[in-house]
Amino acid sequence: xxxxxxxxxxxxxxxxxxxxxxxxxFVLIPLALIVYYAFTSETGGLSFENFxxxxxxxxxxxxxxxxxxxxxxxxxxxLLIGYPAAYLLSRLESRMASLLVxxxxxxxxxxxxxxTLATVALFxxxxxxxxxxxxxFGMVYNFLPxxxxxxxxxxxxxxxxxxxxxxxxxxxxxxxxFRTILPLSIPGITSGIMMVFMPVISTFAxxxxxxxxxxxxxGTTLQENIYNGMWNYGAALSLVMLVLIxxxxxxxxxxxxxxxxxGGLI
Amino acid sequence: xxxxxxxxxxLGLLLVMLYAPILIIIVFSFTEAKVLGNWTGxxxxxxxxxxxxxxxxxxxxxxxxxxxxxxxxxxxxxxxxTVAAIGIFNLQQRAQKAISLVNSxxxxxxxxxTAISLFLLFxxxxxxxxxxxxxxxxxxxxxxxxxxxxxxxxxxxNPSxxxxxxxxxxxxxxxxRRVMLPELxxxxxxxxxxxxxxxxxxFVVTLFTIGNEGLETISTYIYADARKGGLTPELRxxxxxxxxxxxxxxxxxxxxxxxxxxxxxx
Amino acid sequence: xxxxxxxxxxxxxKVLFLLIAAVFILNACRESEQSRxxxxxxxxxADYIDEDLLTEFPLWYKxxxxxxxxxxxxxxxxxxxxxxxxxxxxxxxxxxxPTQYIIERMLKYDMLLPIDRNFGKTGDFLGNISPxxxxxxxxxxxxxxxxxxYMVPYMWGTSGILYNTRLIPTKEVQTWGCFxxxxxxxxxxxxxxxxxxxxxxxxxxxxxxxxxxxxxxYDVSNDHTPExxxxxEKQLILLKPNLAGWEADFGKEMMTKGEVWMNYAWSGDxxxxxxxxxxxxxxxDYVVPREGSNIWFDGWVIPKNARNVKAASYFLNYLCQSxxxxxxxxxxxxxxxxxxxxxxxxxxxxxxxxxVNLSYFFGPGNDSLLVNPIQYPDSSVVExxxxxxxxxxxxxxxxxxxxxxxxxxxxxRMIFLIVGVLILIAALPVYRQIKKARSKKxxxxxx
Numbered sequence: 003x004x005x006x007x008x009x010x011x012x013x014x015x016x017x018x019x020x021x022x023x024x025x026x027x028f029v030l031i032p033l034a035l036i037v038y039y040a041f042t043s044e045t046g047g048l049s050f051e052n053f054x055x056x057x058x059x060x061x062x063x064x065x066x067x068x069x070x071x072x073x074x075x076x077x078x079x080x081l082l083i084g085y086p087a088a089y090l091l092s093r094l095e096s097r098m099a100s101l102l103v104x105x106x107x108x109x110x111x112x113x114x115x116x117x118t119l120a121t122v123a124l125f126x127x128x129x130x131x132x133x134x135x136x137x138x139f140g141m142v143y144n145f146l147p148x149x150x151x152x153x154x155x156x157x158x159x160x161x162x163x164x165x166x167x168x169x170x171x172x173x174x175x176x177x178x179x180f181r182t183i184l185p186l187s188i189p190g191i192t193s194g195i196m197m198v199f200m201p202v203i204s205t206f207a208x209x210x211x212x213x214x215x216x217x218x219x220x221g222t223t224l225q226e227n228i229y230n231g232m233w234n235y236g237a238a239l240s241l242v243m244l245v246l247i248x249x250x251x252x253x254x255x256x257x258x259x260x261x262x263x264x265g266g267l268i
Numbered sequence: 269x270x271x272x273x274x275x276x277x278x279l280g281l282l283l284v285m286l287y288a289p290i291l292i293i294i295v296f297s298f299t300e301a302k303v304l305g306n307w308t309g310x311x312x313x314x315x316x317x318x319x320x321x322x323x324x325x326x327x328x329x330x331x332x333x334x335x336x337x338x339x340x341x342x343x344x345x346x347x348x349x350t351v352a353a354i355g356i357f358n359l360q361q362r363a364q365k366a367i368s369l370v371n372s373x374x375x376x377x378x379x380x381x382t383a384i385s386l387f388l389l390f391x392x393x394x395x396x397x398x399x400x401x402x403x404x405x406x407x408x409x410x411x412x413x414x415x416x417x418x419x420x421x422x423x424x425x426n427p428s429x430x431x432x433x434x435x436x437x438x439x440x441x442x443x444x445r446r447v448m449l450p451e452l453x454x455x456x457x458x459x460x461x462x463x464x465x466x467x468x469x470x471f472v473v474t475l476f477t478i479g480n481e482g483l484e485t486i487s488t489y490i491y492a493d494a495r496k497g498g499l500t501p502e503l504r505x506x507x508x509x510x511x512x513x514x515x516x517x518x519x520x521x522x523x524x525x526x527x528x529x530x531x532x533x534x
Numbered sequence: 535x536x537x538x539x540x541x542x543x544x545x546x547x548k549v550l551f552l553l554i555a556a557v558f559i560l561n562a563c564r565e566s567e568q569s570r571x572x573x574x575x576x577x578x579x580a581d582y583i584d585e586d587l588l589t590e591f592p593l594w595y596k597x598x599x600x601x602x603x604x605x606x607x608x609x610x611x612x613x614x615x616x617x618x619x620x621x622x623x624x625x626x627x628x629x630x631x632p633t634q635y636i637i638e639r640m641l642k643y644d645m646l647l648p649i650d651r652n653f654g655k656t657g658d659f660l661g662n663i664s665p666x667x668x669x670x671x672x673x674x675x676x677x678x679x680x681x682x683x684y685m686v687p688y689m690w691g692t693s694g695i696l697y698n699t700r701l702i703p704t705k706e707v708q709t710w711g712c713f714x715x716x717x718x719x720x721x722x723x724x725x726x727x728x729x730x731x732x733x734x735x736x737x738x739x740x741x742x743x744x745x746x747x748x749x750x751x752y753d754v755s756n757d758h759t760p761e762x763x764x765x766x767e768k769q770l771i772l773l774k775p776n777l778a779g780w781e782a783d784f785g786k787e788m789m790t791k792g793e794v795w796m797n798y799a800w801s802g803d804x805x806x807x808x809x810x811x812x813x814x815x816x817x818x819d820y821v822v823p824r825e826g827s828n829i830w831f832d833g834w835v836i837p838k839n840a841r842n843v844k845a846a847s848y849f850l851n852y853l854c855q856s857x858x859x860x861x862x863x864x865x866x867x868x869x870x871x872x873x874x875x876x877x878x879x880x881x882x883x884x885x886x887x888x889x890v891n892l893s894y895f896f897g898p899g900n901d902s903l904l905v906n907p908i909q910y911p912d913s914s915v916v917e918x919x920x921x922x923x924x925x926x927x928x929x930x931x932x933x934x935x936x937x938x939x940x941x942x943x944x945x946x947r948m949i950f951l952i953v954g955v956l957i958l959i960a961a962l963p964v965y966r967q968i969k970k971a972r973s974k975k976x977x978x979x980x981x
Contacts, residue, residue: 017358028389028404064942104519104522111518116503143286215781
């Protein structure tokens, strides 16, 4: 008997069982609970009323679309600003290179509330008004390092031989960039987009603080509903957000796959 | 030549934009003025008053809680994650894929969804929210990262080492301790550090699972203060201290990495 | 056999494990020590009571009844959080201090227990409450349950405008219209609190009818008809672009910094803000505009799941004593519902120049007292204030209206942008197909 027990624990794949149970309880069941609450009315019966409520309320959809818009603007700005920065950083060869990179990554590790409050302080210091502009600035400020980091990583790992080969084959620097480097860095770009787009939609503290509660993002609506006890409606909204995530990640993996098919070496 | 100037000025400008807000806060943490922007003479009073909070809202309590929760969650995650990684590594293809997929859910989910799902779980089961729920929640989103830290090392490990130990007469447990764990140690350590950092920095999940019995972490403390008065003067020295701590940590990590690469090349 | 050094980490791991286990055990011990019967669980607003009383009351209780009690005190800072907790039914607070409309809701939905007035040899101090509030409280009684049996008013006040006397002339803030005046754009902070804002918008919107006598302020504020709600929404939409923002707590900060000139505030908060601002040489004042506003009060109730009704009732009795009341007023800065002569005498401030008519509160003969008019409004102010009822079954409709008025940030610019980006994303695969087709053609012609 003792042998059986020892050999049971000796077989290392059974070691995955505790974690499997843990994942079941703390990841899968909570998600199932969200689905359950989303499809349950406040009185406890099965119903679509939460989704109907969402559809019938122009302001909820209004906020969702607005948040998507803010996320798009933030992502595009982060890409436009961050890609060149990541590219330049990956080309650096001085000893300061790793220090500089670290300086760009550092803000990611500072508590995001402090970063947001710092932006509020900056605007107060410069006597600029808070509002939509402040919100955009704050978003880009907060999420720029998250875009730079994955792109920098990928660019670092790019095989320099590929670049040399392209140059040897007679490509102009412009062609080298657009035909070789850019396509190869697409996994980094998609990674960056994923780390910026969805979090922007789902943050709530940033909008509150940078627009003095004037502008509400989807994350704020979500948080408010849960705080006010409207769990069913809040769960339904969470489900909507999950669907959004699903769509964006599908789009992303789709474009990554396409890019790796083409390779860029036309 | 021009390229270099352009490069440095672009990166320099970005760095200024990234650090201006924080530096302003740090500079003005050394003065007593209530309004950010007035300089009323050098003073360390804000730093002194930092640790004299009231009964229900004390910074030292929040700091202490953050550290304890961080260490506990990181420890549990590391143990659970390592055991899980060993187990997953030894699973067959389909089971491995399944559990890896579920493992990646907490990583891909926006933190507000994780927060809401766990909130619903704790409320449905009836656990009163406090230390336990926060630690459990943190373990939930930290362990996947530990698993992802340790698994690669398992793949890189020479499988025959373990077999050799068994052949030489070691019991499976001894072989595990003496052969496997030392190999996995770097992955475990980086997993632990990652889990600890994630836990300390976390805001949204903590906010939803902390209940209202007065438990506070640094993030919720700052949030409560911010909702009362934006960036209160007391938050300035706190931000400065956090910034300097993270800076020092990253410099240390950076130096160690540089030393490693130097050792490798010599 | 063990010739190489033991790795250090098992020891570290063991120590860490013991530490963590110790933390958990200590936590668990704390909770299971006391028997529940000897505990009094109180749930109150933050900074709303003199906390020394929490240790003094058990001594008084032992003296009066011979029984032991220990107070477990929790605070909240948002009414919704408190209500959600209580409504969930999993908590067992003995005493809660909600605002009057939430008390109305709780009483209507049968969530409260009556107060036990069998105080034995202890005097009954509940009679110290001013009849002014007792009368108004009666509006919340439901068939079979008199409000006075279920609640004890604690602090009360008015809602009005906190303004910076140097940045905006006093005569402008005598009317709510200053909030809608484009001259003040970006200098106004509104409360993120739909009860008060509804009341203000309704009174402002319907003022012509109130002035001509067609409708009373009470009806305008408490009828909640669809037309009323529509009017409130209309006023809110006009108001929103004129505001700097919405706050729940940081209004006083921004006022003190001079970033905004006016702030919708409650009288108790205003008193505190004026004091703080004076300390940094900023001059603030508070006024209830002439169109009218609302009177609110917070009151103690005993929720249904309470386990220690006796100690709870004694605590309420304890609080209604004059000396205890004065201490709480001192610490919180608010105005108590207690109307004893001792309280009145303690408020007299001979440095003031204008007298206030407080006969409605302290009884006849008190019509010219030298007291702070913000804490104790003159009868002329009280006459134009109403007590707000809860929205009850109209609550969802009002909340929807509130979200609608607040959540319309979507503008044309944003829509164009989103559509533009979506078109680009859709165009990408199309562009790729074209390129593929072209390069295929090229390859074919080459052959």
